[in-house]
Amino acid sequence: MTAPRVALVGLPYDGCSSFQRGAAAAPPLIRLALASPSSNLWTESLRNLEALDRLHDAGDVSFSAGPGVREKIETKIASLLDQGFRPLSLGGDHSVAYPILRAFRGRHPRLTLVQLDAHPDLYDEFEGDRFSHACPFARIMEEGIVARLVQIGIRTMSGHQREQADRFGVEVHDMRSWRADAPLALEGPLYVSVDLDVLDPAFAPGISHREPGGMSVREVIDVIQRLPGPVVGADLVEFNPRNDINGVTAMVCAKLMKELLDRMLD
Secondary structure, three states, rough: OOEEEEEEEEEOOOOOOOOOOOOHHHHHHHHHHOOOOOOOOOOOOOOHHHHHOOOOEEEOOOOOHHHHHHHHHHHHHHHHHHHOEEEEEEEOHHHHHHHHHHHHHOOOOEEEEEOOOOOOOOOOOOHHHOOOOOOOOHHHHHOOOOOOEEEEOOOOOOOHHHHHHHOOOOOOOOOOOOOOOOOOOOOOOOOEEEHHHHEOOOOOOOOOOOOOOOOOOHHHHHHHHHHHEEEEEEEEEOOHHOOOOOOOOHHHHHHHHHHHHHOOOO
């Protein structure tokens, strides 16, 4: 069996953000943090990412003003999948998850989507926009792109989103009931979507929607490390460098990215 290959791709887009912009600036700063001499490229399982020839940086997708953003993202991810890569997308607001997952359509008919997030992002529409970063998982579930959606870290559920979760059969593990040793009973293949605001803002100040009462970095890492394989794709979104303090959140992104890569390369 051929060893899996992973491609990094930056998505510098925040045109569907509410409240604040800034997530478009994330991809180069995540890469910079990953290369910081303050740390190294070894994962906690003792995999040396620097020594691998199975890790490719596909650069950033270039966006221009106007329509076509979602189509461009879907086309780029589909191209990487066609080349045999497992894509790890960096940056942007969470609206990018919808076109990313559209590219997976038909490739993994029993795909499970694991979403780590403070917000369900299940609104039918938000502020008049059906493609807002508050809506991607409603679009994904409407189209039957994934077989199962498991949400972890939720702590902003509204009545409408509760109805949406029930409608789509979403499995919600909210922070009020979350325990670090909670059984998840997951089966691959998996796609993992990590919104930085799943973390308590004490650990990740560089986000737009700071929601207290979230997970620690250690808890998120533990979830990632417990995921069964194969992990066929992932994204790391909603890092807003404008709100970061001394690069703390950028380094958190780099840490989570290393552990995601470790699972994706198995």
